[in-house]
Amino acid sequence: MTTADPDGMLAEQLLRFTRRVHRIQKRHIEQCGLGVTPAQSRLLRTLAHYGSPPRMADLAERLEVVPRAVTSLVDGLEAGGRVRRVPDPTNRRVIRIELTDDGRKALRELRGARRSAAREILAPLTDDQREVFGALLDTLIDGVPLRGC
Secondary structure, eight states: OOOOOHHHHHHHHHHHHHHHHHHHHHHHHHHHTSOOOHHHHHHHHHHHTOSSOOBHHHHHHHHTSOHHHHHHHHHHHHHTTSEEEEEOSSOTTOEEEEEOHHHHHHHHHHHHHHHHHHHHHHTTSOHHHHHHHHHHHHHHHHTOOOSOO
16 A cells, blocks of 8 residues: 655656746747857846846856856857956956846846746636745745745
8 A cells, every 4th residue: 555645746746847837938038039048048137136247156156056157158148249257346367247238138038038938837827826826936935834824
């Protein structure tokens, strides 16, 4: 006799859901025709949150990847004219990464693609279900149980 494993089932559902989200977002990003990968898109979004150009090490830490991965992403985005390396004004050994005008334009188009992907992913849900789903996601992201549920 086997016992039910609800956490195992949820883990599988989460894995399948994240794969679906990734597939749909990737397709929408590709449809933009920008030639940007999902990882490059994430780096552009991360760059946009800084008040001043960050160091590569800052980006690696924020993205939770090794510095070499950031170098590869920046190389690709720089080749496409979306970011540029600039010297640090106070330490010439430090290189900072900043968005170019083309990078900001690409970021706007990518935001549209992400919204379009979200609409497709959430289409089966009613407005009430979306509200509950959003609250549940907040709980999972923050790791703090909902009160009153």
